[in-house]
Each structure stands twice: as C-alpha cells, then as structure tokens.
Amino acid sequence: MYRSGFVNIIGRPNAGKSTLMNALVGERMSIITAKPQTTRHRIFGILTGEDFQIVFSDTPGAIQEPHYRMQEMMNRYINTSFEDADVMLYLVDAQEEYNEDDMLIGKLRHFKFPLYLVFNKIDAVSTERLQETEAQLRRWIKPEKVFQISALEGTGVPDLLAAIVAELPEGPQYYPDDQLTDRNERFFVSEIIREQILEQYHQEIPYSVEIEIESFEETETKDGAELARISAIIYVSRKTQKPIIIGKGGAAIKELGSKARERMEDFLQRKVFLELHVKIREDWRDDDSALKQFGYER
Numbered sequence: 001m002y003r004s005g006f007v008n009i010i011g012r013p014n015a016g017k018s019t020l021m022n023a024l025v026g027e028r029m030s031i032i033t034a035k036p037q038t039t040r041h042r043i044f045g046i047l048t049g050e051d052f053q054i055v056f057s058d059t060p061g062a063i064q065e066p067h068y069r070m071q072e073m074m075n076r077y078i079n080t081s082f083e084d085a086d087v088m089l090y091l092v093d094a095q096e097e098y099n100e101d102d103m104l105i106g107k108l109r110h111f112k113f114p115l116y117l118v119f120n121k122i123d124a125v126s127t128e129r130l131q132e133t134e135a136q137l138r139r140w141i142k143p144e145k146v147f148q149i150s151a152l153e154g155t156g157v158p159d160l161l162a163a164i165v166a167e168l169p170e171g172p173q174y175y176p177d178d179q180l181t182d183r184n185e186r187f188f189v190s191e192i193i194r195e196q197i198l199e200q201y202h203q204e205i206p207y208s209v210e211i212e213i214e215s216f217e218e219t220e221t222k223d224g225a226e227l228a229r230i231s232a233i234i235y236v237s238r239k240t241q242k243p244i245i246i247g248k249g250g251a252a253i254k255e256l257g258s259k260a261r262e263r264m265e266d267f268l269q270r271k272v273f274l275e276l277h278v279k280i281r282e283d284w285r286d287d288d289s290a291l292k293q294f295g296y297e298r
C-alpha cells in the first residue's frame with residue numbers, strides 16, 4: 001500500500017523546526033540560524049520513500065504578541081496549518097519553560113488530528129528536566145504519541161519518521177521522486193541573501209529587510225560555463241537603515257554580496273553574478289501592498 005500525506009511542524013520560534021525538517025528531508029531546505037523568527041513563510045520539504053511520500057510544512061514560529069502586520073500574517077499561516085494536516089508535530093524545545101497560557105497550547109488543547117508531542121534538543125537537558133516538562137505538558141494537551149529527539153544529532157529521528165509513515169492514509173504520490181521542495185531557485189536565492197544579512201548585521205536590521213529578486217537570468221561565462229545572473233533588491237523599512245546596509249565606502253554591502261554569491265554558487269552548482277541594490281520602502285511591515293508584493297498571502 002502506498003501512503004502519502006501532509007505533516008505540519010509547529011512550535012515556538014527557535015524550537016528547531018527547520019533543523020528537524022532538514023534532518024528528515026536530508027537537504028538544507030530552510031534557513032537555520034540561532035536568531036529566532038528566521039522562518040517567515042511556509043516551506044515544504046518532500047520526503048519520498050519506497051512506499052510513501054510525506055509533504056512537510058515548516059511553519060513560522062508563533063508570535064505571542066504581534067507588533068507588525070507581517071507578524072499577524074505569520075500567525076495566520078499557523079492557523080492554516082491547523083486545517084490541512086494528516087499529522088501535526090508539536091515541537092518543543094526541551095530547554096525552555098512552558099505554561100498553560102502559551103498560544104500554541106491553547107490551540108492544541110482541542111486538536112482533532114493525530115498530534116505528536118516532540119521534545120527536541122534532548123542532547124542539552126537532563127532526564128529529570130525532560131520528565132518534568134513532559135508531565136506538565138501532558139496536563140494541558142493530549143498528544144497521541146510523545147517522542148524525544150535531537151534534531152541536531154539525529155537521535156530519535158528515525159523512530160519519529162517510522163511513526164509518521166504508519167499514521168499516513170493510503171494515497172497517491174503527489175510529487176516526482178526527485179523533488180525535494182515546492183519552492184523555486186529564486187526563493188532559495190533570496191533566502192541566502194537574508195541569511196547572510198542575519199549573519200552580518202545586528203539589532204533590528206535583519207528583521208527590517210525584505211529581499212526581492214528582480215531578475216534571474218541563465219547565461220554563460222566567456223569560457224562557456226553556466227552562469228546565473230541575479231539582481232536583487234534589499235528593501236529596508238527606514239531611511240537610516242540604508243547607509244548601515246551599505247557601510248563605509250560600500251564595504252558592508254560588498255562583503256554581503258560576495259558571501260551571498262559564494263553560498264549561491266554552492267547551492268546552484270554554477271557560477272553566479274550577483275548585483276545588490278538597496279531601496280527604502282517606508283514601514284513595509286505594516287503596508288498591505290508591500291506585504292502582498294513580498295509574497296505574504298492573506
């Protein structure tokens with residue numbers, strides 16, 4: 001029997017959702033950094049086995065008190081992920097404290113689909129601590145199964161996968177064998193720029209920018225090698241942020257461009273010519289038309 005279905009991974013920002021999805025799908029699907037809220041969009045990773053196919057969705061971390069329209073929209077993605085899952089993985093950072101008022105706990109209390117409570121980062125906590133948190137969470141939600149894993153080290157991941165597969169209904173293969181995601185190269189390229197911005201700039205800068213890939217052309221170098229010619233716009237939400245992105249004499253943006261280009265070449269497996277522009281889009285995070293342009297669907 002062929003099984004297939006949709007699995008949504010939810011959890012607080014930084015719980016390790018992207019790390020887990022990467023461990024499961026076996027490819028670097030979404031940005032992983034130590035800064036919370038790096039995942040803004042739902043990203044699908046597709047895992048195809050002999051007799052099953054799982055479509056994973058890595059939902060943005062739930063934001064307790066949204067400050068921007070952008071964050072409200074991110075919360076809305078979480079709501080849609082409650083509507084279309086065959087299995088829901090509630091990923092919990094075993095190092096953190098939880099309480100009954102957490103937004104996700106409130107939502108999961110009356111959850112109807114198979115719910116797996118998955119403790120992550122067990123490499124970093126004591127067994128006593130883990131047992132305490134588990135007892136506490138079990139008072140508030142009723143998971144069908146509980147798992148203890150380290151997404152980073154891979155511990156417990158095969159067992160979790162086996163349980164998921166057993167849970168899936170009989171169904172068709174939705175995507176071809178070799179497809180790992182439903183996102184295109186443009187998307188990954190913009191994520192690489194954003195990731196580099198997260199690495200390189202501080203305070204509010206990384207959370208105030210949006211990237212738009214203006215053009216993405218396939219050409220050739222002079223000696224006939226494949227070349228992707230990419231032009232991207234970095235939108236900032238305030239005037240004062242533009243000179244910070246550019247840096248003294250253009251030094252910062254030059255570094256950004258060259259590091260991002262190297263990562264793109266690794267990812268795309270061809271030469272890249274990258275051009276970056278900085279534009280101001282005042283308060284884009286609260287601007288409906290800007291949000292639409294940047295792909296935050298309603």
Ligand SMILES: Nc1nc2c(ncn2[C@@H]2O[C@H](COP(=O)(O)OP(=O)(O)OP(=O)(O)O)[C@@H](O)[C@H]2O)c(=O)[nH]1
Nearest residue numbers: 014015016017018019037038039061121150151152
């Ligand atoms: N020690 C330890 N660290 C982990 C583990 N899994 C993830 N991390 C770390 O936790 C941080 C956050 O991981 P992500 O996978 O980006 O978390 P996320 O839930 O996708 O975060 P958002 O994108 O903000 O929603 C990273 O620094 C990871 O390396 C684990 O099993 N053990």
